[in-house]
Amino acid sequence: MKLLTWTLVLSQLVNAQQGIQEEEDALYSRAIKLMSESPLIDTHIDLPQIIRGLGTPLDVIPQLASKLPGHVDIPRMREGHLGGAFFTVWAPCANQVLNQEYGADFLETTEGLRDSLEVLDIIKNMIKQHPEHMQAAFSSKEIRAAFANGKIASLIGMEGTHFLGNSLSTVRLYAEMGVKYLTLTHTCHSSFAASNGFGPPLESSNHGPGLTEFGKELVQELNRLGVMIDLSHTSDQTMRDAIDLSLAPVIWTHAGARAIQNHPRNVPDDILRLIGDGPGQNPGIILSVFFPPFIGPSPETANVSGVADHIEHIASIVGRDHVGIASDFDGMYSSVIGLEDASKYPNLIVELLRRGWNDTEINNVMGENLMRVMDEVDKVKEDMKDKIPSTAIWEKRTDLPADWGGPDLVYLPYDVQDVVNSRPKHDEL
Numbered sequence: 001m002k003l004l005t006w007t008l009v010l011s012q013l014v015n016a017q018q019g020i021q022e023e024e025d026a027l028y029s030r031a032i033k034l035m036s037e038s039p040l041i042d043t044h045i046d047l048p049q050i051i052r053g054l055g056t057p058l059d060v061i062p063q064l065a066s067k068l069p070g071h072v073d074i075p076r077m078r079e080g081h082l083g084g085a086f087f088t089v090w091a092p093c094a095n096q097v098l099n100q101e102y103g104a105d106f107l108e109t110t111e112g113l114r115d116s117l118e119v120l121d122i123i124k125n126m127i128k129q130h131p132e133h134m135q136a137a138f139s140s141k142e143i144r145a146a147f148a149n150g151k152i153a154s155l156i157g158m159e160g161t162h163f164l165g166n167s168l169s170t171v172r173l174y175a176e177m178g179v180k181y182l183t184l185t186h187t188c189h190s191s192f193a194a195s196n197g198f199g200p201p202l203e204s205s206n207h208g209p210g211l212t213e214f215g216k217e218l219v220q221e222l223n224r225l226g227v228m229i230d231l232s233h234t235s236d237q238t239m240r241d242a243i244d245l246s247l248a249p250v251i252w253t254h255a256g257a258r259a260i261q262n263h264p265r266n267v268p269d270d271i272l273r274l275i276g277d278g279p280g281q282n283p284g285i286i287l288s289v290f291f292p293p294f295i296g297p298s299p300e301t302a303n304v305s306g307v308a309d310h311i312e313h314i315a316s317i318v319g320r321d322h323v324g325i326a327s328d329f330d331g332m333y334s335s336v337i338g339l340e341d342a343s344k345y346p347n348l349i350v351e352l353l354r355r356g357w358n359d360t361e362i363n364n365v366m367g368e369n370l371m372r373v374m375d376e377v378d379k380v381k382e383d384m385k386d387k388i389p390s391t392a393i394w395e396k397r398t399d400l401p402a403d404w405g406g407p408d409l410v411y412l413p414y415d416v417q418d419v420v421n422s423r424p425k426h427d428e429l
């Protein structure tokens with residue numbers, strides 16, 4: 001009798017276990033089906049910095065087709081059914097990483113501009129050298145075309161303004177070169193905006209808690225250029241200022257919810273409440289990051305279900321039409337349990353399906369919400385096409401107008417010399 005009971009219990013347990021496994025397999029298949037019908041677009045992959053770190057700028061690119069250290073290579077992106085990716089142009093905050101100073105007015109240390117150009121060159125060559133897997137895209141239409149063609153739609157984002165040489169000219173040219181978003185700061189302040197640092201409190205900027213006057217010009221210029229404004233990394237006040245000013249939706253390309261994990265890199269509820277479909281709200285998008293310390297509860301235990309908690313909390317405030325997915329792969333020492341590298345994206349879709357997200361909502365969080373934002377940003381660009389470029393310069397620059405006349409101004413026509421001679425010199429100002 002006893003033995004019989006135990007056998008029954010055991011067989012019921014085995015059946016239940018099999019049932020769970022079958023349910024899991026069914027969810028996984030459903031996730032893969034959805035991912036093959038509609039692209040999952042990751043808005044933040046730091047692969048270019050890994051390529052640059054493993055060798056001189058272009059020599060590691062061929063290895064991408066096999067196995068690359070880090071979180072991302074082509075086989076793993078394919079295994080993870082990644083539909084599209086923003087590869088990040090980034091150069092470090094030199095004052096935090098290279099022990100170089102920017103100075104009180106950000107006028108020192110200019111190698112970042114060269115370095116960011118080299119990183120952009122890496123991305124362009126990476127796409128060119130792997131045409132069987134990657135296809136450049138600059139709009140939602142081109143993302144759909146690449147996806148339909150069986151390629152990973154490959155886009156370019158730029159993370160930070162500290163390497164832009166305090167100049168709007170560089171921003172305009174980067175936009176022409178295909179940069180589709182600009183993060184208003186990385187972990188350091190710039191002449192454009194204040195940052196939230198990397199966790200430990202950051203000494204405040206000499207130039208205010210949010211956007212500078214120059215940064216306000218930048219926001220309007222980005223609207224005009226059709227470049228998305230990324231508020232990840234920025235100070236809370238920079239977020240508020242940019243939302244206040246931007247005519248286009250804003251985005252967070254890799255952030256979480258501060259109410260779930262109290263970290264300055266996550267977005268607080270009062271700022272989330274500024275985003276949505278309601279009157280006066282910005283119709284932007286928050287794309288959730290996988291970096292363990294931002295997810296919690298501890299870096300060691302953070303897992304895929306925690307990422308889903310962040311997405312659901314954010315969605316509970318902004319709506320499921322304003323959320324998305326952004327790993328930060330290759331920009332962090334490790335990722336959360338269950339999303340360890342680019343082969344694991346389906347696990348997050350499974351987790352959302354398990355929580356009752358329907359097919360439309362899954363397509364939306366994977367990429368449709370982002371593509372809607374891209375369309376709206378492009379529409380603002382179209383509306384502003386007759387607006388001339390901003391003539392603003394960083395007020396602290398001392399090199400403009402240019403002092404390029406040479407000895408006795410011999411390089412300048414006489415009438416230009418007259419103008420230059422009648423102008424007060426910088427040290428007289």
Ligand SMILES: *[C@@H]1O[C@H](CO)[C@@H](O)[C@H](O)[C@H]1NC(C)=O
Binds near residue numbers: 297301303304305
């Ligand atoms: C994920 O993390 C949460 C919070 O630590 C925990 O409760 C849950 O059991 C974890 N899930 C898995 C599948 O490990």
Ligand SMILES: *[C@@H]1O[C@H](CO)[C@@H](O)[C@H](O)[C@H]1NC(C)=O
Binds near residue numbers: 358360361
């Ligand atoms: C999915 O849920 C949304 C609400 O978020 C609803 O509008 C939509 O009709 C649902 N779609 C399906 C296919 O059930």
